[in-house]
Amino acid sequence: MVIALSSEHEPIRPCGDRLRTHFLTRGDAGPVGRWFRVDEATNLAWVQAITRGAGYPTARFKDQIAIGFVKPISGAYIALTFAPDLSDRAREARIPTVAAWFVTNDGVHPVAVDIEPDQLGVxxxxxxxxxxxxxxxxxxxxxxxxxxxxxxxxxxxxxxxxxxxxxxxxxxxxxxxxxxxxxxxxxxxxxxxxxxxxxxxxxxxxxxxxxxxxxxxxxxxxxxxxxxxxxxxxxxxxxxxxxxxxxxxxxxxxxxxxxxxxxxxxxxxxxxxxxxxxxxxxxxxxxxxxxxxxxxxxxxxxxxxxxxxxxxxxxxxxxxxxxxxxxxxxxxxxxxxxxxxxxxxxxxxxxxxxxxxxxxxxxxxxxxxxxxxxxxxxxxxxxxxxxxxxx
Structure with a gap:
């Protein structure tokens, strides 16, 4: 669950509290992930990877990140790829604006992501x-x-x-x-x-x-x-x-x-x-x-x-x-x-x-x-x- 984020050296900003009932709010909070702005090809690769149930090499993922890629020093981290400029064709194909990845030194693997909609309820x-x-x-x-x-x-x-x-x-x-x-x-x-x-x-x-x-x-x-x-x-x-x-x-x-x-x-x-x-x-x-x-x-x-x-x-x-x-x-x-x-x-x-x-x-x-x-x-x-x- 993302509860706050920052961009480069900007202050950390909270993401709101509409998900207070989510079970993840009872977990530990900390800076454990990264987010990258990408083009639609990266999130298309996420669709293909999650459909196959397989990942691909970290080097290939790094090449898709224009700015700010961070190599996992130890263990792994979660990365969100944000593609705000999707084409009409990409939207029709249901390529997501936000995709999630589990990044390790050996490879990256797609992670299911659920985004709270702006409109809830009936x-x-x-x-x-x-x-x-x-x-x-x-x-x-x-x-x-x-x-x-x-x-x-x-x-x-x-x-x-x-x-x-x-x-x-x-x-x-x-x-x-x-x-x-x-x-x-x-x-x-x-x-x-x-x-x-x-x-x-x-x-x-x-x-x-x-x-x-x-x-x-x-x-x-x-x-x-x-x-x-x-x-x-x-x-x-x-x-x-x-x-x-x-x-x-x-x-x-x-x-x-x-x-x-x-x-x-x-x-x-x-x-x-x-x-x-x-x-x-x-x-x-x-x-x-x-x-x-x-x-x-x-x-x-x-x-x-x-x-x-x-x-x-x-x-x-x-x-x-x-x-x-x-x-x-x-x-x-x-x-x-x-x-x-x-x-x-x-x-x-x-x-x-x-x-x-x-x-x-x-x-x-x-x-x-x-x-x-x-x-x-x-x-x-x-x-x-x-x-x-x-x-």
Whole structure:
């Protein structure tokens, strides 16, 4: 790591401290290297040498250095060759401006070099990804267990600017087998653990923890939803899912609900839009029953792995995280579709994902092969629904 440099007899100048988290900052500092200004042929030779995994004689390297070459008196040193005047052809060929060499008396060998870019973080995805739009978005995640924590990480990775995390529970040892958080956070509130981890990994995302219950703190949820663009609910309880969907619809916000069904055999994502022709969660389930299917909601009240001995939780952590990532994608796609980005339209409003397929389940839950995905349309509200009919 270069932390300071000088040119000839000029004073030593620091290179800045943007890499304070790099592991090399814990090493000893000292004048251990040289830098030389060269033409593009020298750095082309570096490309050729590192491609072959071989070096070449020190005498040849010396001939390429116009001024200032220093012969290794004992041992070796690192040399940087700086070629600021690359031709357009050289740039197109991806010849680097800076190359690194390990210089000994017997020969020089190319060394991999990593240069910190001027622009860091999610901004580097621009203009290929609508970073400017997502950085302005505020997403509330209700439930930060295995699915919710994965969804929160994926939302931050997509570039969402603010995440509100709602969950009253603490991270316990038995959660670790499926949760994204590490053992060092056991005992902390899940929302606090995720704030530490996400902001360390994705500093472009601001995380605001709310260690509250979405049901008993419904008034605080109503206030929070006023500044929220969209809600992602990954809670595994029937009451919290229905409450979140109700509050979101009354606030005029889209809610994306994510869970697993049949003890982890299926992943499900529902997008609930507050539109007159789109029913709420209860209306959707009623429609399924009327069509001869089933309402899988009651089984969600059992915590993971606490079903009967014949129906244990079958989803592993990667399955649950896959559901969380799909939920995050649905959330981001909804935000971007509303912003007028057409390539982020989803094929439906209700997604089913086969994790451990159960073909004997009634339609539409009868997926037959792992990773099979089925999309379904929205269904209209039921007459008299207290959520869908505004009073």
């Amino acid at each position: 901004a580097r995805l621009h203009p290929k990804w609508p970073v400017d739009i997502l950085q302005q978005k505020n997403v509330t995640v209700v439930g930060t267990g295995s699915i919710g924590s994965a969804a929160a990480h994926a939302l931050a990775l997509s570039g969402v600017g603010t995440l509100n995390l709602v969950d009253p529970d603490r991270l316990l040892s038995h959660n670790l087998v499926r949760h994204t958080s590490s053992p060092r956070h056991v005992g902390k509130k899940k929302v606090d653990a995720l704030k530490i981890e996400i902001e360390a990994l994705r500093p472009d995302t601001r995380v605001v923890p709310y260690p509250i219950n979405a049901i008993t703190a419904a008034n605080r949820m109503r206030e929070l939803l006023q500044s929220t663009d969209i809600v992602l609910c990954a809670s595994d309880g029937v009451a919290s899912r229905r409450t979140t969907g109700h509050l979101a619809r009354r606030a005029g916000k889209v809610a994306v609900l994510a869970c697993v069904l049949e003890d982890g055999a299926l992943g499900e994502i529902l997008r609930l839009r507050p539109w007159p022709d789109h029913g709420c969660l209860t209306c959707r389930r009623d429609e399924l029953r009327e069509r001869g299917s089933i309402d899988p909601e009651p089984a969600l009240n059992l915590p993971y792995g606490e079903g009967t001995q014949h129906r244990p939780m079958t989803a592993v952590g990667s399955d649950l995280q896959l559901v969380g990532q799909h939920a995050a994608k649905a959330t981001v796609a909804t935000l971007l579709e509303a912003a007028g980005i057409p390539d982020q339209r989803l094929p439906g409003e209700h997604m089913l994902l086969a994790l451990r397929p159960t073909p004997d389940w009634p339609t539409p839950f009868d997926l037959r092969r792992a990773s099979e995905i089925r999309w379904l349309p929205a269904t209209p509200p039921k007459p008299g629904c207290p959520t869908c009919e505004q009073t």
